[in-house]
Amino acid sequence: MQSDANATAPASPDMEYLMMQYQRAEPAAATALVELLSPQLTRFFASKWGSRTDADDMLQDVWLRIHRVRHTYREGEPLLPWVYAIARRVRVDSYRKRQRIESREQRVESLPEIPAHNTESSNLPSFEDLVAALPESQRDVLTMLKVAGLSIEDVARATSSTVGAVKQKAHRAYDRLRNMLDQEPIEQPACKGVAQ
Numbered sequence: 001m002q003s004d005a006n007a008t009a010p011a012s013p014d015m016e017y018l019m020m021q022y023q024r025a026e027p028a029a030a031t032a033l034v035e036l037l038s039p040q041l042t043r044f045f046a047s048k049w050g051s052r053t054d055a056d057d058m059l060q061d062v063w064l065r066i067h068r069v070r071h072t073y074r075e076g077e078p079l080l081p082w083v084y085a086i087a088r089r090v091r092v093d094s095y096r097k098r099q100r101i102e103s104r105e106q107r108v109e110s111l112p113e114i115p116a117h118n119t120e121s122s123n124l125p126s127f128e129d130l131v132a133a134l135p136e137s138q139r140d141v142l143t144m145l146k147v148a149g150l151s152i153e154d155v156a157r158a159t160s161s162t163v164g165a166v167k168q169k170a171h172r173a174y175d176r177l178r179n180m181l182d183q184e185p186i187e188q189p190a191c192k193g194v195a196q
Contacts, residue, residue, distance in 0.1 A: 015079045023070050034063060040148045041087055047131050047143045054094070062090045080150055081157035088140060088158060130177055138173035141166055 015036065021029030041062060045055035065086050073082055131139050137159075144155045145166075156166045 016076070019070070019073055019079050020075055023073065030067075037083060038063075041083070043147045044084070044087055044143050045091060047128065047139060047147065058087075058090050058094050061094070062087050065090060078154055078157070080148070081154045084144055084148065084150065084154075084158035085160070124181070130180060133180060134173050134176060138169045138176070141169040142173045145170060 015033065018029045018033045018036070022033055038059060042055050042059055045058040045062075046052065062083075066083065069086070073079070131142060134142065140159060141155055144150045144158060145152070150158065152163055152166050152170075156163045159166065
């Protein structure tokens with residue numbers, strides 16, 4: 001009896017169904033969508049600048065835009081490409097806004113952030129630093145594929161490009177990351193107790 005209950009229960013809520021309920025003004029569906037999608041959207045936004053504050057601001061903006069245009073989601077279509085197309089637009093708008101502000105205002109010296117102490121010593125750059133070195137189109141594709149877990153077809157829809165173009169951008173991103181990692185000197189730990 002218990003195995004039948006587990007067999008019929010879905011592993012995760014159906015996002016498309018939640019979106020249709022959200023379109024019908026179900027508050028529980030809106031809450032469930034926000035809880036389900038916010039972590040991966042935050043990672044998507046943080047992959048550009050690495051700032052949690054900026055990522056949180058963009059996350060709020062994307063949910064406001066989704067709320068305003070929720071009626072444009074078509075029933076039966078995959079939800080993630082629709083959401084990521086909006087998120088990508090938010091990120092572009094945020095970048096442009098940041099550029100306008102920086103061109104018109106002078107920066108005041110701010111307090112430096114205290115770096116987090118890493119207990120493991122690694123000479124490898126962080127994932128965020130590696131991804132930040134990629135061109136924006138490659139960074140978007142790589143983040144959607146590897147961080148958000150979208151399929152190549154979904155990424156193509158979200159970026160308004162072809163599957164072949166997405167594959168090419170992903171391939172070039174992987175090549176560039178490999179080259180950056182090959183150039184980084186990696187210190188090997190010294191073997192203790194071995195006479196030289």
